[in-house]
Amino acid sequence: MTGTVLGAPDIARALTRIAHEILERNEGHDSLVLLGIPTRGVPLAHRLAARIGDVEPGFDASARAGALDITMYRDDLHRQPTRAIGETTLPTMGLDDRTVVLVDDVFHTGRTIRAALDAIKDLGRPRAVQLAVLVDRGHRELPIRADFVGKNLPTAKSERVDVHLTEVDGNDEVLISGARSATDGERA
Amino acid sequence: MRHLLDTDTLTRDEAIRILDASAQMAATQEREMRKLPTLRGKTVVNLFFEDSTRTRISFEAAAKRLSADVINFSAKGSSLSKGESLKDTALTLQAMGADAVVIRHWASGAASRLAGSGWMHGHVINAGDGTHQHxxxxxxxxxxxxxxxxxxxxxxxxxxxxxxxxxxxxxxxxxxxxxxxxxxxxxxxxxxxxxxxxxxxxxxxxxxxxxxxxxxxxxxxxxxxxxxxxxxxxxxxxxxxxxxxxxxxxxxxxxxxxxxxxxxxxxxxxxxxxxxxxxxxxxxxxxxxxxxxxxxxVSNGVAVRMAALYLLLAGEEAPQ
Incomplete structure (x- = not known):
């Protein structure tokens, strides 16, 4: 399978649904903050926060969304060329006693989320951490699951899933491209 | 980047990359929890042939904030003051498994000699060599x-x-x-x-x-x-x-x-x-x-040294 699997309208619908699910699950927005994992988790977190703000007027989207860079917590740093460190910006209300929704584009091995949980632990003590992802492509290597999923996308390990977002890439789409060699930049 | 020996050979992009990484490191140092797990299991040796307090503790703080193990090796009260050559010291450090050596030496060019000699394969950071560079x-x-x-x-x-x-x-x-x-x-x-x-x-x-x-x-x-x-x-x-x-x-x-x-x-x-x-x-x-x-x-010094250690030590080992 190769080509576009989600277009802009599909992504918009998935995010709207996830925003509602987050509100339902947490019975309101009082302690909710969203943390996107760079690069593409960050605009997704801001979009989700904006959608939650549309539904719940008291929710200040800009104060509730942030970015969590996990580069320095990765377990595969020594296997790859040196990575640039991204920016971490915490929501103004902090993480202590909040319900943190981690947001990422592609959910794959679970190692990124493992690193994110370690990073969160150093930044505060949330009441709960939940996970929202746009695409779950399977192939978990750790006992981690997502709470909110935009689209389950069964893939072969050799396939590659790319999320493009307007804020970063100029357009919204999810692409899947066929069997390349495993060294060719598998996303974690 | 394999070593950090001088600024003549740093390209503009490399220098900006170090400054940008330093900015992120500085941001982590404003948190309540300032320690990062990034260099866990790596060993950084501070090899100081010349007295220095602030540079040594700055490198020591930087390495420890990144969870590296730090060994301080100073000339006073060690085999260095008994006349051991730089080569023998390097072989010793290699045998101990030093991943990076931070060297301060009274002789200009000492860091470059250590890096280019093949005596050890750790990364070398020049922390001041004679009247040459820092x-x-x-x-x-x-x-x-x-x-x-x-x-x-x-x-x-x-x-x-x-x-x-x-x-x-x-x-x-x-x-x-x-x-x-x-x-x-x-x-x-x-x-x-x-x-x-x-x-x-x-x-x-x-x-x-x-x-x-x-x-x-x-x-x-x-x-x-x-x-x-x-x-x-x-x-x-x-x-x-x-x-x-x-x-x-x-x-x-x-x-x-x-x-x-x-x-x-x-x-x-x-x-x-x-x-x-x-x-x-x-x-x-x-x-x-x-x-x-x-x-x-002084506080920026810790952030910059964290960035240098990160950029040298965190990535995969370049082929020898």
Missing amino acids: PTQALLDAFTMRRHLVDDSAGKALDGVTVAIVGDILHSRVAGSNIPLLRTLGAKVVVVAPPTLLPYGMTDRDDLDVHYTLDDAIEAHDIDAVMMLRVQRERMTGGGSGFFPSPEEYTRLFGLDGDRLRRMPDHAIVLHPGPMNRGLEISAEAADSPRSVIVEQ
Whole structure:
């Protein structure tokens, strides 16, 4: 399978649904903050926060969304060329006693989320951490699951899933491209 | 990047990359929990053949904040003072599994010798070699200037910034590293020193402006940052007065005081690599003024050294 699997309208619908699910699950927005994992988790977190703000007027989207860079917590740093460190910006209300929704584009091995949980632990003590992802492509290597999923996308390990977002890439789409060699930049 | 030996060979992109990583490291140091797990299991050896407190503890703090193990190896009270050669020391460090060696040595070129010899395969960071270079000091100075003088500074260099470096350019490895780095980053460099304390040939360089008194330099340029160098009595043979007639004259012509500081633009900042000789190259008024960033340089030093250790040690091992 190769080509576009989600277009802009599909992504918009998935995010709207996830925003509602987050509100339902947490019975309101009082302690909710969203943390996107760079690069593409960050605009997704801001979009989700904006959608939650549309539904719940008291929710200040800009104060509730942030970015969590996990580069320095990765377990595969020594296997790859040196990575640039991204920016971490915490929501103004902090993480202590909040319900943190981690947001990422592609959910794959679970190692990124493992690193994110370690990073969160150093930044505060949330009441709960939940996970929202746009695409779950399977192939978990750790006992981690997502709470909110935009689209389950069964893939072969050799396939590659790319999320493009307007804020970063100029357009919204999810692409899947066929069997390349495993060294060719598998996303974690 | 395999080693950090000098700033001559750093490209503009590499330098900006180090400054950007430093900014992220500095941000982590404002958190309640300042330790990161990034270099867990790596060993950093501080190999100091020359006395230094602030550089050594800065590297030690940087390595520990990244969870590396730190071994301090100083000349006093070790086999180094018993006449062991650099080669034998390097072989020892290799056998101990040092992933990086931070070396401070009285001989110019010692770090480069250690890196290029094949005696060990760890990464080498030059923490000051003789009168040659001290690259992490120059990087922390550039980082401090960029923070104060460049808006929205991520990814940017120091284009359009005018920096005056004042004092003993001849013996200063701080100047030795700062001048090439500042030029690489696009800053204008103004050198102020007595003629006796300028390296041979510097007055002929057309990418630097040289002045023989601080007043001349203040008159001729809009200085954005002034870097006062320490008068290094220990490097000046002849009792410390062989290069200028008297400390009083030095202070009169090259010392930074409140009056000279007021004649610079209002946004100008004051840097000093420390330790300061208050009353000689810098007055207490200038050193303690709100425009002095001397204390901030120390905390930025930890962030820059964390960035250097991260960039050298975190990635995969380059093929040997």
